[in-house]
Amino acid sequence: MCPVCNGMLAEARICPRCGSEMADAGRVTDFYGPYSPYMEFDSFMRKETSCIHLYTCQDCSYDERVEIELTEG
Incomplete structure (x- = not known):
């Protein structure tokens, strides 16, 4: 299970461009469909x-994708 999605971890990020605090906008998969052409091919081949x-x-308006390791739940 994802500790960020489940509210167990608040991942604080600082913007590398302006130094402001960044906000978690949610999972990338919530923005794209499961077979979206905008998702990398490797993401379909990788185990979760x-x-x-x-x-x-x-x-x-800078954005970045952050990989959060899943935990046993």
Whole structure:
């Protein structure tokens, strides 16, 4: 299970562009369908050992994807 999705971990990120705090916008898979052309091909071949979250900066609109390791639950 993903500790960020389940509220067990608050992953704090700082924007590398402007230094502001970034907000968790949720899982990347929530933005794209399961067979979206925008998802990397490797993501379909990989076992689910992590959850990819999208973090966005409210000040400069920079975004990045962060891999969160799944835990036993």
